[in-house]
Amino acid sequence: MTPPRAMRRLVLLNPNTDPVVTELMLSMARSYLPAEVSLIGMTAPFGSPLILDDAALATASRAMLSLVTDLRQSGCDGIVVAAFGDPALDELRRVLDCPVTGLAEASMARAARNGRRFCVVTTTPHLASAISGAVERYGYGPSFAGTFCTHGDPIGLMRDPTRLEDALLRVCEEVAAREAVEAIVIGGGPLAAAARALAGRVSVPLVEPVREAVLLAIERLAVPA
DSSP states (O other), X not given: OOOOOOOEEEEEEESSSOHHHHHHHHHHHHTTOOTTEEEEEEEOSSSOSSOOSHHHHHHHHHHHHTTXXXXXXXXXXXXXXXXXXXXXXXXXXXXXXXXXXXXXXXXXXXXXXXXXXXXXXXXXXXGHHHHHHHHHHTTOGGGEEEEXXXXXXXXXXXXXXXXXXXXXXXXXXXXXXXXXXXXEEEOOGGGHHHHHHHTTXXXXXXXXXXXXXXXXXXXXXXXXX
C-alpha cells in the first residue's frame, strides 16, 4: 500500500494589521490548495490596517521580521507574504530555511509570462514608486506599462466592496483600451476578492496576486497543485 503523503504547511503572512483581511485571504487561498498542503495565517502585530504609502510599507517590513521566531516555531514549509509591496521578502529569505513567496513577485511573473506587456491597477497611488521598484528588481521593466490607480480615498473604497469593484473595473477598462496591455495585475492582497469578482469582465486577463503567490508557493514545495 502506498504510504500517505506527508502534510506540508504554508503560512500566509498578512502585513496589514486587520485580521478580517487575513481571514478573507486565507479563505480564498485555501481553494487553491492540494490535499497535502495546509494553510494558516499570521497578522502583522503592529503597523497599519491598510498599507497606503512607503512609510507604512517600511513599518510592515519590520512587523514581518518581528514574526521570525514564531515562524520558526510553527514548523512551516513555506511562507506567502500577502501584501503587494512584498515587505521584508528578501530579509525573510535570508533568515529562514523555507521558501518565501511574495505577491508582487508571483503576480508579475504570471503577468509578464512569454513577454506579455502588463500593468498594475490598484487603489494606492502613493505606492506607485514602490511598485515600479519591484518591477525593476524582478526584471520586468521592458514589459511594464505602468501603475494606474482608482480615484478617491482607498480606505473608503475598501469599506464598500461594490464601489471598490466598480472603481477597479473602470480603471481596468480604460487601461485595456488605451495602453495595449496583455495582462493586468490587481495590485493588493486586500483586493483579492474584488479581483476574483472582476474575472472575465475585462477584455484582457486579470492577475490576482493571492492566487498566484499561493500557486507559486505550492510549486516551491514540490507537491502537485
